[in-house]
Amino acid sequence: MSADSNKQDKDVQRDLEQNQNEYISTSGALDDEQRVKVLSPGALVAKRFFRNKLAMAGLIILVTMFSFSFIGGMLTPYGESQVFRKNDVILKDFAMMSENNDFLYTNAEGKDFPSIAGAKMILAVNNGETAFEAKDVTYSLIKEDENLYQVAQLSPVANVLTLKGKSSFTAEEESGAVSEAMKNAYEAAVAAGEDNFEAEGVSYYIVKNGKESAISIMDRTALASKKVFSAQGGTTLSYEFKLNAEKAFNDHASSFSADGNTYELEAGENTGFIRLDGEDYAIISAYAVRPVGSEALSLPFIRAVQESVLANEASMEYTADGGDSTHYKIETKGNEFKIRSEQMTQLNDDFASPNKAHFMGTDGNGMDVLTRLMYGGRISLMIGFVAIAIEILFGVVIGGIAGYFGKWIDTILMRVVDVVICIPAMPLYIIVGSIMDYYQIDPRIRIYLLCAILGLINWPPIARMVRGQILSFREQEFMTATEATGIRVSRRIFKHLIPNVIPNLIVIATMGLGEIIIMEATLSFLGIGVKFPYASWGNIINSVNDIFVMTNYWFVWIPAGFLILITVLGFNFVGDGLRDAFDPKMKR
């Protein structure tokens, strides 16, 4: 009690102080100056409203939100669905390097070595055999090294029987005579312990079998080797080149000749570099370097990769002929080495943290969050206003008719209101949303449909309120008076009845706006409201459905939620203040 009386004293005091500053008339006559100043009802409401601190706060919030959405949207340099791009370095696989453990086959000129024969050959190698058969052809294996075999077809020319150091030659029926030169060459080869010899320009091969041996013409078919050759510019290397190069490599020779050329060889432990006339010509290596893309690798690059990998380096710098230097990263995975290059690529600038260009960062589509918040505000507010207008239209018409005419019209209309109230709103929205999804309705039309649906579901409370008010006003004296004075019906309704309903209507509409904004945001959040590319505060928060976004990119969703909260709060503050101002007895 004492607090109240104190407060009243203060109020009185304040009023007195205010009056002292005003001009006080000294006239004794009852003229205009002396009349008690009476405010019009509207001014009284305004005065009460502006005194209410919370209502003023709400008004300021709303003005801010409107300027943010509508003026902000005009001022922002970015578009609503403008996607920002950025250049970024991404690692791309460029080449692979691996140790080669399989035999690679090189066919001799004009010869064919089917893959089935290759499989048979590997079996023969593993079993230590010197001959194998594939597709009715007998091949002989000539071992040059652990990893290098020549595959040849031998056609016997003669049989040799050696008894007590004397050899007797028997020529094969088909291939004719055995010359003296051949015999001498054979003796020399046996004496030297070699298994091949040359006579009169033809190569022969000796297959020993105890005391008997066979002299055969060797018909080279293929070369099987575990070494990998890479040649400059995709040149095919000949059988002879490969054979001689590998032999030279195994012998650590510094040069070899093949196909009439002499090549220099710089042999390392695993890799040999072959030059012709001082120019890089080929690489022989235990490792295979393959490009990941379609681009062929140059010889110097392969050389650089091999040197870096074998030196266990984690990265390498390679300068191409053009002088462009590229950085490569080398990743080891088991026996495989990945050479990855850092390449500049254009990407969507998504989830950029707040920075100078984007004050609130960018979202998952690389769009400016601040700009989308502004445009989202426009749509949220627009949907709120349109939906509430529909609600009021339906509510006032149906409630007004029911209240004014009463009787059976009232009964029927109120049952309609009951039915609409009983339809569960949320499930209905979900069903309607999925119907719209199915027909893939244009996002812009969808926004209008959303307004219509929200308005059509939510009008019953307004209708009830209007009906109740009109029913009670009809019984009051002022309406009886209008009837008694014979004012015509339309004037009675529009001049005397409706204006009395308006205060409550304004309050309900203001509070209802907030509810509609929440409803719209909820639907957009669930993905059945406003759709991309249009922004709404609800569908901006929608990104939290991805936990990763929710965890790491708070700046995408927290501002949108905050704006919804603030805006709805503003509407509620103002609605509250209006109710207070219209009807001081209710005292909030």
Next chain:
Amino acid sequence: MKKFLIRRLLLSIVILFFVSFIIYSIERCLPTSYVEGKARQMSQKAGARPYEELLEQLTNSYGLEGNMLQGYAKWLSNAVKGEFGDSWVWSKPVTEKFKDVIWYSFAMSGISFIFQVIVAIPLGILSARKQYSRADYAVTVFALIGISLPTFFIATLLKWVFSINLGWFDLYGIVGRMHEQLSPIGQLLDMGKHLILPVVTLTVVSVGNLMRYTRTNMLEVLNSDYIRTARAKGLSENRVINYHAFRNILIPIVTLLGSTIPTLFGGAMITETLFQIPGIGYTSYLSLTQGDVPFTMFYMVFLAILTLLGTLIADILYAVVDPRVRVN
């Protein structure tokens, strides 16, 4: 009273008839019907019959043949007998699935309801007693913030703070990973722990209305003559408030609370969906999005009944608590 009740019940039946018809027609408008999807899925299996044949067979077995009116008549004749059919998504009788899930929803809404009462009524009375004080402003602002908060936003914030940053609760679900190994009491506590965030969400978004309702009614009562009389007789302020005023605000509050009791069974669709609590709300959300007509029909009619029940209870309670009001 008896006459009033009978009239209201008859009226409710008429309303339910229209409501269910509207809902049924909207649902039959769903173009992405469950049956079509299922037929398409079955027709893609090896050795399956063609799509049209399967569609026809499924349409018949799901009772969807004929036009909408025939379908509605069929549904209604079964529903009157209490047969709501088998749910398509959950492949068991609708009522059985309902029995499985309703108690989660009820527990969640019930606990939140109790919290609302505990928080809102004392705070509402406090703010009315000290009208225009700081406490009053604080309560008003708090209540309005609660009303203005979208459910999904407060739920996401709570998850972000308590599940992700602090790691106190799981993000989703009603049971933890080790639920099966726990003792019965441990299992109960585990479920309770998973209900904390949903209950907080529900309480925060719905406490504001009750708080403001209490405050408005308390203010009205405090300005009435009998309170002035009580004060004039020299009763202590506490006695005036706690005895004379409080009894009289019970009338509107009991009426309001009574009318909200049926809604406790309705399930909080958004909250349950966000936290994946397997209550009636989340179950219905899944059914709705997959076009499960029997379950959705049952749920929507169930909600309509709850709404009607709520207004009926409010009317009756009003008459019971305040003898000045006559029901008819």
